[in-house]
Amino acid sequence: QVNPTRLLQRIASLGACGALSGGGVSRLALTDADAQGRAELLRQMRELDMEIRIDPVGNIFGIHAGVEDAVVMMGSHIDTVSTGGLYDGTLGVIAGLEVVACLKDAGIRPRHPVVVAAFTNEEGARYAPDMLGSLVYSGVMDVQDAYRITGCDGSVLGEELRRIGYCGMQSGPQAIHAYVELHIEQGPVLEDRGLNIGIVTGVQGISWTEITVEGRSAHAGTTPMRLRHDAGLAAAYITMGLSDMVARMGPEQLATVGALSLAPNLVNVVASRAVMTVDLRNPDNTALCAAESTLAKLMGEAATRYGVNVSHRTLARFEPVPFTSTLVDTIEATARKMDLSCMRLYSGAGHDAQMIAPIAPTAMIFVPSVAGISHNIREYTHPDDIMNGANLLLRVVTDQAGI
Amino acid sequence: QVNPTRLLQRIASLGACGALSGGGVSRLALTDADAQGRAELLRQMRELDMEIRIDPVGNIFGIHAGVEDAVVMMGSHIDTVSTGGLYDGTLGVIAGLEVVACLKDAGIRPRHPVVVAAFTNEEGARYAPDMLGSLVYSGVMDVQDAYRITGCDGSVLGEELRRIGYCGMQSGPQAIHAYVELHIEQGPVLEDRGLNIGIVTGVQGISWTEITVEGRSAHAGTTPMRLRHDAGLAAAYITMGLSDMVARMGPEQLATVGALSLAPNLVNVVASRAVMTVDLRNPDNTALCAAESTLAKLMGEAATRYGVNVSHRTLARFEPVPFTSTLVDTIEATARKMDLSCMRLYSGAGHDAQMIAPIAPTAMIFVPSVAGISHNIREYTHPDDIMNGANLLLRVVTDQAGI
Numbered sequence A, B: 001q002v003n004p005t006r007l008l009q010r011i012a013s014l015g016a017c018g019a020l021s022g023g024g025v026s027r028l029a030l031t032d033a034d035a036q037g038r039a040e041l042l043r044q045m046r047e048l049d050m051e052i053r054i055d056p057v058g059n060i061f062g063i064h065a066g067v068e069d070a071v072v073m074m075g076s077h078i079d080t081v082s083t084g085g086l087y088d089g090t091l092g093v094i095a096g097l098e099v100v101a102c103l104k105d106a107g108i109r110p111r112h113p114v115v116v117a118a119f120t121n122e123e124g125a126r127y128a129p130d131m132l133g134s135l136v137y138s139g140v141m142d143v144q145d146a147y148r149i150t151g152c153d154g155s156v157l158g159e160e161l162r163r164i165g166y167c168g169m170q171s172g173p174q175a176i177h178a179y180v181e182l183h184i185e186q187g188p189v190l191e192d193r194g195l196n197i198g199i200v201t202g203v204q205g206i207s208w209t210e211i212t213v214e215g216r217s218a219h220a221g222t223t224p225m226r227l228r229h230d231a232g233l234a235a236a237y238i239t240m241g242l243s244d245m246v247a248r249m250g251p252e253q254l255a256t257v258g259a260l261s262l263a264p265n266l267v268n269v270v271a272s273r274a275v276m277t278v279d280l281r282n283p284d285n286t287a288l289c290a291a292e293s294t295l296a297k298l299m300g301e302a303a304t305r306y307g308v309n310v311s312h313r314t315l316a317r318f319e320p321v322p323f324t325s326t327l328v329d330t331i332e333a334t335a336r337k338m339d340l341s342c343m344r345l346y347s348g349a350g351h352d353a354q355m356i357a358p359i360a361p362t363a364m365i366f367v368p369s370v371a372g373i374s375h376n377i378r379e380y381t382h383p384d385d386i387m388n389g390a391n392l393l394l395r396v397v398t399d400q401a402g403i
């Protein structure tokens, strides 16, 4: 059994790094606040006598020694969006440390080393794509390409990584026996159904596009509507078109225009430029491709209708990822043995687990999020739910690690 | 006759203040660039032995002495939008100096003093409302209220005025015999019809509103569309609704959403907040009121449809202003005597002249703008047109001043 006081204290200590005055945290990847969070994480790992490795993209691995090479890995991330809560990502890392604390308390050296990973820039809020650290760790993205990525604030990933001192020289574990990530659901399903645990069977597809509309600045009082090339109006057209599309496609399809900037952004000047992001998600890749086609159509229509140039680039594109069915089955059986009520569900949010899935047996555990709220400072998960999740993680990991 | 070389040189000297590398100028009111422009203006006024007065809102008056108290005033502004050209505002001020230079060359002391005014923050791009300096000078706005205005960049007008050293202690001329403002048309009509001069009969109504939409930040991957409170989507709805409205109302009605900012402005977070501006214009006040009602309806619909809070405040509201018919007639007759082709037209842009109209006989002269482009770095007016306008101004002002 995990220690509730100690676990909640660990979460609070991390929550103090980048804390917002009105509650919640802002710990965008590789900012000073993230560096503070990383320092606190390293402190907690050292306290547990874990071996620490930091890889070239800043992923942090804390290792509790075992007998064999292949590790059992728990993990998630400690970066947040700029209006984040205390649990998204942090819970999976901190619960991992609590599992190690239990092993340490019991003086247990497992067959498989037990590792806690904190992956860089999972949120994707500062640097796209999301899940970037685990994507590099799993070998899909080259670290040199990652270094060159420009963030939403104009910063360059490699420079920020060096600036905060987390461009490591080591490599993470080479062989993974099993990867298990505990995370808050970030959606309303478990709470709605009054269940303790979500057994995650996979993650839906994610498609991120950045669109740049180039129009022509003009005087708002003298330029007839028919002579305008209004970049802001074109952006609004695309936004409304996506909203109509999701209404047609049904509840599985999500579309979000989360970021939008106009230039010169003045009251009496028709916008010459709009830069916007589109986040499309669907558990079904064929449907997601259809949504992307609709977006392409909308961009073309906007260009014609408003006499603007519309260009775009892909910020992230991940197909739906199913988790390893044997491990999913094992977790579900363990939960039932522990008398935890549960259901299987698909994840709406992206997770580091989806990047590990192609290279190792992988699965995830969800605990309820109050009112399904996440990426919001009011994100909250009850202590009871946290303990249920952490205890299930402890049982699954000790089983997998061979104790 | 004005001196073409000298006049163009004066424009170029002012254009160097706040010059953009790609052409055009950015001389937002009370910024360092505006301060440079003001210094250059004062230099040119001193060269002409003009008496200089700076009033508490930073309006600059250069006075060429006469016999009586009541002045003949020329004027406009030297502030620009951030993507402005060399002529908007500047032409009226510089042509005024050239008129004074001609009087000085001829050694003439007119019956009415001849004044050149440069009014503060005409553009309204940094501080709303537009035409703020002339609004204070004409006694409609209290200067203490003006000092408290917060700009689009968070700066406070009174602080910036003191910072650049233009919070003057003097007052402008008390009695105005006539006010004549030369300005570029900023629209396509004169060029379309191949005419030299626009005889401006008035300025259309202007309505500026700032709208704040408060929604709720949420996870773009886990929050069902029906549970969202998307501030960005509500803003797009209002923007498209205004576009539909102008299509219904016909070409006299203009609507522009020139500024829009989202928070937290991240790819995977539903926007919790949108702040946008709406610029509505119509030569007919009843029609403009109808457009404002449609905007109010759209805000209400957006609130209901997207479950957001929509609040608003008026940034500027000016009814259409007719100019003084006797002065308009005089200018037209003078133009025809000079063999300048001309037509009467209404101004789409706001001008300082509209604030002077209630306190003195007022009229304006327009010269063509190439392709009707303004509030754009490609704004241009041919030297021939500049000379025509300046010579007409010279003739009208010398007549009015009693020479």
Ligand SMILES: NC(=O)NCCC(=O)O
Pocket (backbone or CB within 6 Å): A088, A122, A123, A124, A130, A131, A186, A348, A349, A350, A351, B219, B221, B268
């Ligand atoms: N879990 C989580 O919030 N991930 C961020 C990436 C995304 O799904 O937008």
Ligand SMILES: NC(=O)NCCC(=O)O
Pocket (backbone or CB within 6 Å): A219, A220, A221, A268, B088, B122, B123, B124, B130, B131, B186, B348, B349, B350, B351
């Ligand atoms: N002339 C001019 O551009 N005035 C600025 C105020 C406005 O019409 O928006």
